[in-house]
Amino acid sequence: MTGPGSAAGTVPSDRAGCLALDAADPLAGLRETFHLPDGVIYLDGNSLGPLPRATAARLAEVIGGEWGQGLVGSWNTAGWIEAPHRVGDKIARLIGAGPGEVVVADSTSVNLYKAVWAAVQWQRAGDPRRDLVLCDRTSFPTDRYLLASACASLGVELRAVAVEDVEHLLDDRVAVLALNHVDYRNGRLHDLPVLTRAAHEAGALAIWDLAHSAGVLPIGLAEAGADIAVGCGYKYLNGGPGAPSFVWAHPRLVDRLDQPLQGWLGHRAPFDFAPEYLAAQGISRFQCGTPPILSLAALECGVDSVLAAEPLGGLAAIRAKSLALTGLFSGLVAGPVARHGLVSITPDAAPERGGQVALRAGGDLDPYAIVQALIARGVVGDFRAPDVLRFGFAPLYLRHVDVWDAVQVLGEVLDTGRWRRHRRAHRSVVT
């Protein structure tokens, strides 16, 4: 649990101090590029990013112009067929990868399946005794389900472990280490370079799920020498609900990866309609079916909304502001949290924090009801079963003063006990 000032240097002691920080914020102008409903402080961009203003007009053009007027010819003339690579190249700039190394395809879940399947197969071709995959036991469930299913189909073991034990557990049985870069629940940022190196020292491949890090902090995949990464388009990339996912594989490895979902767009010559599959060179082999162009166009607008920070300091500036916002929240919330017996489960140390802060509500507190009470007052965070309140701080559109105001509302909801009126069975279904 953080105390005032412990996580982000100086924490302002009043609202005016927050306004002053906003006045000095190099990214402040980007807020205007988003549609944000009046009266809402949106602390759930780690689940679904808000709407970039450019998206509606772009989609209207894709629908009315490219599809409506251009019809099937737009696969060529409007660049639809290239869109998975074009958007992938933009995402590459946000994750420390090179041009041509990232492709947009399918969902994060499906891409993770492809990735682990291909990686395990490759490893076992070299050493059949590598029959173990390690994953983080606090992983977002879909990752764990898919890893389990892939491992079952490959006849290898999946072991879900604490990330702090990983270095100790890596040995010559481990084929793949598959980790979430940021824990979806407590917001812990895992050390990608160190854990990648540890995996390599044990002869394992490192697969990273960037769902909660892409777009909110520098990742440096190539520099860290990671092997494969998958990520989500609808969180910090603001690509819209259920936006397609992306996948990257290191150039030294990609052409050795035979992913199992061998669809026509992963073929070396899709329009030859050849009877036999021949995997494309490079990351294109991770494509499968026809890409969902409308959702992809929205994703491109979302990625552009992050790239708009490049002239303003880019991901370094985004990361600095992200840490300032999470630090500010942790500092300001410490009082109400202590008074009511909540506990922060997000690491205090900046290098260990992603873009969110999570509070655990025990005792007679009902975290679901607290989140609903906040939403009713215009502060949108989310609840994660069984007992966690999550607050995401996306630096592109949030202000320091939003953090101040959100904490005032949270303090009031807790102090007055008004959250009790929001007890209910209905579940939030945000991701």
Added chain:
Amino acid sequence: MTGPGSAAGTVPSDRAGCLALDAADPLAGLRETFHLPDGVIYLDGNSLGPLPRATAARLAEVIGGEWGQGLVGSWNTAGWIEAPHRVGDKIARLIGAGPGEVVVADSTSVNLYKAVWAAVQWQRAGDPRRDLVLCDRTSFPTDRYLLASACASLGVELRAVAVEDVEHLLDDRVAVLALNHVDYRNGRLHDLPVLTRAAHEAGALAIWDLAHSAGVLPIGLAEAGADIAVGCGYKYLNGGPGAPSFVWAHPRLVDRLDQPLQGWLGHRAPFDFAPEYLAAQGISRFQCGTPPILSLAALECGVDSVLAAEPLGGLAAIRAKSLALTGLFSGLVAGPVARHGLVSITPDAAPERGGQVALRAGGDLDPYAIVQALIARGVVGDFRAPDVLRFGFAPLYLRHVDVWDAVQVLGEVLDTGRWRRHRRAHRSVVT
């Protein structure tokens, strides 16, 4: 090759006769529900259906209202989380399935992988000697690639055979028969009830790819007792480029199918975030990751564009008009086709025809250049390597007079030899 009148009763001998047929067409009014560019006769709805007029406004509402204003709460309040089932229920009405039996998810390619994998596993649990999957050797390539990959991962054999040999080849080694309902290239409609029955008599399961039949003819999956079906959202369902796919499994079978892409939305209780996967009851288990809401909303508009025919006779009326249009085209085109040495490869008999007519161009004809010459004159069909011209006749927006006019243009392009100006290396990338 059809002669005049052979395929669809009387073929009008002039343009006025076609106009008269249009005047009597019960579906004629539906044409106004689509955006069709001026000067274009669109004979490629079997590759990408055109834009329903309702789609742009609906997407603007989803983007600006549901996402922009409703933000993450729209997963509940705007019914996003239910959308794969809501749209699935609508599709069910078009394929002869019941409510709750169809779900929208992923791409056709990915769904086919899930389907064959689950079906083979189930079969082998009952009889490990069933180690063979049969598919049609003229299958759309992506189907064959995915079947091959799934079979390889399961250690069973895939054999690509001529559909006319299937009944002869079905024996107690066959686990699964996986066929395209309509051949993407020559437009042949396979006999789903008869081939399903033959599969069952041999103890095999029947999986159908409805990409080229859903929305253009009655299918009757449940009545035929088929086992699993997958289909495409962007052809006759008019769901937009790369629209998500759908999947159906017979209720007697679905809960025995453990598909391998076990993502959180296929879980029995996705929002419990349980560490272990427990497949949902029913078709929901074929979901995997978070659904692409924008593309799904467009698909719903597309499906609605077909359901709009229900009060006008529904799929029976659609099928009757489809056969009239393909028959009319075959009759009218017979002259130019014979003069220039093209050959129709689409079956003459109505029960064996899907919604398209395909011509093979041999000799010194360049089918790619012919298609380009037609497109330059506003008649949009497509080319399929190495030598096929395809013309799709979607009954919701095409008129008999369009068929007449298209044939005049084709005749002129062939008779004048002007197609020779359109020779080029660039490939069409339509699907």
